[in-house]
Amino acid sequence: MGVEQKLGDMGVVTTTLENVVNWSRTNAMWPMLFGLACCAIEMMAAQASNYDMSRFGMELMRASPRQSDLMIVAGRVSKKMGPVLRRLYDQMPEPKWVIAMGDCASCGGVFNNYAIFQGVDEVVPVDVYVAGCPPRPEALIHGVLTLYEKVNKEKFKDLAEKYK
């Protein structure tokens, strides 16, 4: 099974560099070990035995922003936490992605008041929004797979433009 069968005795595969790079980025995406509120518990559940997110190359949660490429904002972001969140985002190396997990991180959710940012997209740019209060672990996994689709479509040209 696998690549050997397809290759036969040729030993050569031709593809584009973009494909290989994007494929490798999706299959070893390390999220940051960073939970804010209720959604963090569902994020833990997604990591744990029943849902097992490591099937998608995500078994390693890194506690340091320097070692991670995906920030899952799991929960409500308060006015006191916003600056800290931005600093963590700034400390992550490029390329980096953000998933806003849950209603609070996406749009403020039920908390429309003085203390909460109405969506984490006021603080950091967001790639994928996952709805739910809190989203089920399946929903989070779906959000991650949606992000993979997005990453697979990325072009070097656009990235070069972005980091100029």
Place this chain on the structure above:
Amino acid sequence: MDTKLEPIVKIIQEKFSATFEEFRDEVHLFLKPEQIVEALTLLRDEHKFELLSALTAVDYYPQVSPRFHVVYQLTSLAQNLSLQIRVPVNGTSPKVPTATGLYGVANWRERELLDMFGIEFEGHPDPRRILMPEGTEGHPLRKDFPLGYEEPQFTFNFDEIGLQKPHPKE
């Protein structure tokens, strides 16, 4: 009223000439700010109210006198009793003596009241904000502080609200 609680309420009432209210078997004793430390000492040492369950405040804005009630919810584990003490205070920047010397928990709870209601506790060892970031203006749980409601973004007003929202740089 509980038969065990009745003599205690009577003692406090006579000593501090306090009034009390009863609602659904809960007793609320009303004291003046300058009496509170003495009353808490008496209750803790003589009547075994060793747990200060809650320490909070209620804002009666626009009423000015009294504007706030500072609420001390006491629990006695040994006798299985509860007693609530209320301290009505006037004006927008009231002062109440601190209870940190009696109950350790008063330290954080009083900081919370300073933060949320702007009630100052005289003699507090660490008067800083506790929940809101330093440099916040106003006290959120006061009734004259706005809730901070923002119009939610729907399809029909998406662009209109999007213009007002901050958009972070990459």
Place this chain on the structure above:
Amino acid sequence: MTQIEEVSIEQFKHLVSARALTGETMLLNMGPQHPSTHGVLRLLLELDGEIIVNCIPDIGYLHTGIEKNMEAKTYQKAEVMTDRLDYMNPMGNNLAYVMAVEKLVDLDVPVRAQGLRVILVELQRIASHLVWLGSVGLDLAAMSMFLYCFRERELILDIFELVSGQRMMTTYFRPGGVWRDVPVEFEKAVRDFLKIFPARIDEYEKLLTKNPLFLDRMLGLGILDSATALSYGVTGPTLRASGVNWDLRKARPYSGYEQYDFNVPVLTEGDTYARYLVHIQEFRESLKIIEQALNKLPFGPVHSENRKFVPPPRSEIGVSMESLIHHFKLWTEGFPAPKASVYSAVESPRGELGLLLEGDGGPKPLRVHLRTPSFDNLSVLSHIVNGHLVADLVAILASIDIVLGDIDR
């Protein structure tokens, strides 16, 4: 708004020792993003080498304004906020809130609803303790505990989904009863859980209780004596591990707890290991309560018939004008509550969860204060960690079982 302000040592001068000002000891930030602070707690540590001299907790990174937001909603609508308060214990928070509302407006609750409440709250206690046990294991590098505990937690969440349609934020209890009756599969699901779970507790105990590595990291750490604990308002398992027999379910039975036969585990050591043992024993006691409550669960209505506070069933609205009016009034205007204040407390997995609810005669509360157990339990931390190593702080912090949503509200 997204700039971090620089903080000078001047602000903390009165909290640290004199040695910190000369630079002899080091000030170190732990958090707000740190894997073992269970959320977004920031601890400012003053360290002498690896020994903690002072620990200054800084909270508020998850301040949600729940109290203010609840004051802006009607009594029914405010309930959804309570779920998100202590997110390990949504059922317990609902119970505390609906009990306060019921006390304020003097509403009766049918016996079946009370039984269901007890079963679900005890299941929630087990789920909460499972997350606690899992994260203690994770913090002490016993990762398998985390995987085992979350496996069992899913069984409980499946039951919650069965009764309410949501895994975590159930809002299943309503003033005057519960949302609607449980489905027929409920009893079997709970009985299955009762059958499976005792063996699983033994499994956890086999992994941890006498494990020398675990004992090395737990025994004799963070000793909390009962006088300090009471002065700092510590309640729940943390207080019971310090030798004080105080459980609101026994002392002031609510929701029919007086009918059930269970023990309150009390230990006197007051260290992290005693707290662990209390949690483990509470698993077994909760199972006892669930079994008795399930056996005693009568048939009958699940919410009060008082239409001034409880909305009528859908089927009645089509045939009765009065029901239609009640439905309309309840969901547009809400019900008025008297101009009075009540304090009602329940035993949450972390301690005394109290609710001070004050009405002003209208449909919205004048003041909702949530007396959350984690807030007080955390305030004692700086008194029990001094003199310990930084690595032990992790174990102590994990053992007092804090939930940041509960602290910051």
